Amino acid sequence: MVDILIIGAGPAGLSAAVYACRAGHSVVVLEENLVGGQIASSSEVENYPAVARISGADFAMNLYEQAAALGAKVEFEPVERAELAGPVKKLYTPDGVYEGRTVIIANGAKRRKLGAPGEEEFAGRGVSYCATCDGAFYRGKEVAIVGGGNTALEDALFLANNCKTVHLIHRRGEFRGNKILADAAVSRENIVIHYHSVVEKIEGEKQVGAVSILSGEAEKQPVRIPVSGVFIAVGTVPGNALFEGQLELDAAGYLVAGEDCLTKIPGVYVAGDTRTKQLRQLVTANADGAVAAVAASTYLATLEASGS
Numbered sequence: 001m002v003d004i005l006i007i008g009a010g011p012a013g014l015s016a017a018v019y020a021c022r023a024g025h026s027v028v029v030l031e032e033n034l035v036g037g038q039i040a041s042s043s044e045v046e047n048y049p050a051v052a053r054i055s056g057a058d059f060a061m062n063l064y065e066q067a068a069a070l071g072a073k074v075e076f077e078p079v080e081r082a083e084l085a086g087p088v089k090k091l092y093t094p095d096g097v098y099e100g101r102t103v104i105i106a107n108g109a110k111r112r113k114l115g116a117p118g119e120e121e122f123a124g125r126g127v128s129y130c131a132t133c134d135g136a137f138y139r140g141k142e143v144a145i146v147g148g149g150n151t152a153l154e155d156a157l158f159l160a161n162n163c164k165t166v167h168l169i170h171r172r173g174e175f176r177g178n179k180i181l182a183d184a185a186v187s188r189e190n191i192v193i194h195y196h197s198v199v200e201k202i203e204g205e206k207q208v209g210a211v212s213i214l215s216g217e218a219e220k221q222p223v224r225i226p227v228s229g230v231f232i233a234v235g236t237v238p239g240n241a242l243f244e245g246q247l248e249l250d251a252a253g254y255l256v257a258g259e260d261c262l263t264k265i266p267g268v269y270v271a272g273d274t275r276t277k278q279l280r281q282l283v284t285a286n287a288d289g290a291v292a293a294v295a296a297s298t299y300l301a302t303l304e305a306s307g308s
């Protein structure tokens with residue numbers, strides 16, 4: 001049995017691992033995909049204090065190496081079932097069961113699907129959820145990106161470096177993302193912004209060939225845009241079904257916890273994008289990791305003091 005089990009090797013989980021290891025605890029991190037979570041597929045990070053610019057992949061790898069060097073063990077296994085009540089917490093993966101005195105849930109969130117006709121059909125054949133991963137396939141081509149948040153804006157700017165034209169399709173007349181990114185997208189010559197536009201369908205034969213949108217503020221007109229790729233960046237959704245019945249989830253599926261990262265179960269903490277919070281940023285995920293690890297460490301100290 002280890003002191004602290006952490007679900008998720010993204011910024012929150014790995015920051016928790018750094019703090020927990022430095023406090024002298026044994027730590028296992030369980031990760032279902034690659035280390036770094038969403039930030040690993042972010043082209044550039046430019047808003048992390050004291051780091052003017054770093055690629056998301058480098059940020060993720062630096063944090064992973066720091067946690068591993070301090071003694072955190074990262075296992076690449078998905079958690080399928082969790083037993084959180086009681087003094088011994090159990091996490092079940094296809095390969096077995098992990099036992100810990102405490103659990104920090106830092107499983108992040110995944111890209112939301114758009115739900116448009118053609119999206120499923122052309123997934124991996126022109127429809128992508130990761131511009132940094134797949135953008136290079138569209139050098140010199142016309143592409144579309146759907147969304148109006150920071151991810152869509154950053155991805156549009158990234159794609160514009162290589163693609164002939166980037167059609168940015170947003171359902172409203174103003175962006176949700178930061179002004180600095182919105183201004184950069186608006187002033188980029190090869191980004192065409194389609195405000196007040198919704199995707200009607202994604203079309204093609206073997207590969208994506210066009211995206212059809214309904215465009216216009218008052219009256220929507222159909223517009224067919226020939227593109228080779230459609231990138232979807234319409235937000236994220238958490239994956240917390242396995243905690244239902246044990247922890248409180250809000251209507252959108254986020255785990256309910258405050259800035260202290262505490263849950264109603266002693267020894268169980270929630271950190272990063274998976275919890276209810278106002279601002280989902282790298283810096284706030286890392287901060288949560290630290291807060292959760294210190295809370296777990298304090299709880300372990302009280303267990304030891306009481307002899308349990």
Ligand code: NAP
Pocket residue numbers: 046047114146147148149150151152154171172175176177233234235236279280281
């Ligand atoms: P987001 O901020 O939730 O934005 C999602 C966008 O998709 C919104 O513009 C939304 O439109 C649109 N959308 C949602 N559902 C849609 C649908 N069914 N059809 C069409 N459009 C739809 O998500 P995000 O951009 O992935 O960012 C997630 C979090 O990470 C945010 O907190 C963001 O600030 C953060 N982030 C930060 C940075 C950075 O600071 N550099 C970079 C990337 C991400 P509406 O605006 O109309 O709701």
